[in-house]
Amino acid sequence: MSENRLFRRRRWWLASWYTGIMGVILSLCGLGVYEAIVRAHRVNIDSEVKSVAGTLHDSLEPVLKQPGQLTPVAQEVLPNLCLKAIHCPIQRTDLERHRVSEIRKDSYYLRLVDRSGELVAFSEQLPEGLPLLRPQQRWQTLTSDKGIHYRQISLWLHTQDNRRWGDLQVGRSLEDIEDNLAAIRGIMLLGLSITMLIVGASSWWLAKLAMQPIYDSYRQIQQFTGDAAHELRTPLAAIQATIESTLRISQLSDSEARETLQVVKRQDQRLSQLVDSLLLLSRMERRGWLSRQNQYSHSDRVSLHDIVSDVAEELAPLAMAAGVKLITDIRVQQSLEVMGNEQQLYRLLTNLVTNGIQYTAADGKVNLTLDRYQQEALIAIQDTGIGIAPMQQTRIFDRFYRVNSDRSRITGGFGLGLPIAAAIAQAHQGSIHLQSQPGKGTTFTIRLPLKRR
Template sequence: MNERMLFRQTRWRLATWYAGVMGIILTLSGFGVYEAIDHAHRTAADRELQGIAGRLHDNIEPMLKQPGELPTSTQRFFPEFCMSPAPCITSTRAADHAPGEMFQGNYYIRLLDTSQELIALAGLKPIGLESSSSTTAWQYLQDEDNIRYRQITIPLQNPDAPLWGYLQVGSSLKHSDQYLSSVKLILFAGLPLALVFVGVAGWWLAGRAMRPIHQSYQQMQQFTADAAHELRTPIAAAQATVESVLDMPQLSAAEVRETLQTLDRQHQRLSQLIQDLLLLTRLDRQGQLKQNVSCCLQDLVSDIAEELAALALNKKIQLQTDVQVDQPLWVSGDEAQLYRLVFNLVINAIQYTPEAGKVTLALCQQDQQAVIQVQDTGVGIVPEYQAKIFDRFYRVDCDRNRQTGGSGLGLAIAQAIAQKHQGRITVQSQPSKGSSFTVHLPIPFP
């Protein structure tokens, strides 16, 4: 499976999982919203129904004396009152507590005797309403038009008399059910649309999330290929040297020495490459540096200049230092690693500076940072290559780098060390005019 197909399938899987999880969340949220709305409607309807039934009960119960007999004085509390089995009549008297206005169009009132026979009816007159039990306080009923009703049943009993009967007050749930049906339709119709948007968003987010992974994967592949190539080169050279010697019938002492020197050079090159790779691996895996370890930068700059003075002299290059700090400048970090950082920058400057050139190693302090600057008058770096020179195994000029024996890891190691010390490296360069590498390291507060 090629790289593009692998990442495309992974992206599809991430987007599918994201859409699936979000679909479950949205579905559960939709059910939760619907149940919350339904509960709010039911609670409000029950509270209002209970309030109306309670007021009616409190008003008419004291007037009820004989079971099954409804006094005329109670009729003023009911709208469109009718006795059963007599035909219904419309009440023209105004109710003292105005319950009639609240019943119009939405409520019905039924009075039952102790045997649950209908005595009187007021308000709504649902057709084909299901029979109900007087022993159940709250009920849901349905008429022949499939309209639901919520009903409360309250017993009527004067303290000085036996049980008179029951008061039933019911309200139509037609408008509430229509509203809930609309909510349900919106939720169920909106879920597929939401999943489409979630799927598109998941595809886009998966692409963005996998972009750094893809870049890291490509860098790892490039690094593996470059490392294999770098390791193969000295091994192939050593093998060719050995094979050429084996083909010779006899060797002189000088030829043996030359062969061993060639093998030693390849061995040193291979050993240095392995050491650099191991150092990069340790830097990648290394955690935070100990803050109680300090390094004096004046001593570090002086030691590097002294060590590389002979190399600069052999190449007829002027190596000078410019320390602009009077007091000892200390930074937190590993002295050996910081030494390797500055050493790599200076030796690169010497290698790429022609004869009669100059390399300057400067040290100064800016605000709360120590600044180490390595300037040279060498070949310089083309602007489009300056962003890539810190990549591992990257070479601006491969032929020239081969001649100097480098592997393309020096600047990568320097940058990794600077980052481990919470620092950074910047570069300014112009072709044929030289380069300037600047290292910024934080100075710990006293």
């Protein structure tokens, strides 16, 4: 749609809000998923460290005799331990490597601390610069000089006679976990960015889709205002010109004054007819007319046979003057009745038949047919006139629209007859269908639900 600046700003506003809200929702969802992944990793790491520490604790505690001292048997249980101030052994046998396989992993370390918090022994893989803290809690997260985080568990050790020996500290590096989480964050941020681009484009399209009916209504209002002003300008200009020409005459005769008043009266009637038609359309659209808001106090039983006959009788002189043959064909013997307003149904048929007569050349004909199909009454108005092009058929029921503007102005039409007819049919739960071919004529078919007996 071709948008003006106001609608484009509104469209940007709607798209921005939708994108922002979706961004917040997706970000919160992504944060929740990320926190769930972090928690799963943390639980898994804690379980793993606890299992390794428990195994070492159960192997070491039965061979401890004196608090803060390691017996040779304890050193055999953990042969890769480095005692404080003593260099660590380098060569290991296959059996030793098997015994200490759990703590020889690069991501694990082990420390033995006495009751005073002094380091007694540690594993070869002890990270540099890892702080030795007196355990205030069972679980701790420490950081080495290289900025690597470690998850550590501290377990009490007791001697064979159940005296407090010190603490067993087992830790695991979180470097691989953090690298994995960093990769996940990168993927999620990239995915969020791509998703937001898609959401932004979708928001722009959805904003257009949502505002299209509003914009169409806005354009219809603009068009209606212009058309109404144009229709009002013609009779007003005629009145103004007549008055100005009359004022230039110094001595105005009775016949000239009467002629001036007649011109003003004709244009006044034209204006009144236009205003009445517009008010009728406005009431129908605003209140839903008749059945929707019960505009009239009650609905009457209306005989379509009588209406068709009356319309044909009233418009016969108009058809004769135009050289058009008006044919009435009532194909059902039983009276067809509908619930509605007789005056408006009469106007419905009058508008359509008049329209057919006006657009049919001399020696042509207009057929007015009444028939029945199941529980509906069918009224067809078929003419042999100029027809309507396919591109114009979609707009034929628009206000002020004319297939032939020049001819409509000559006949005094405003382009409101068909819109009023369509509104009346819809108000009676009916419809109007159009079939037309240029040069071959037009057929309007009215469908109205019959009164239930």
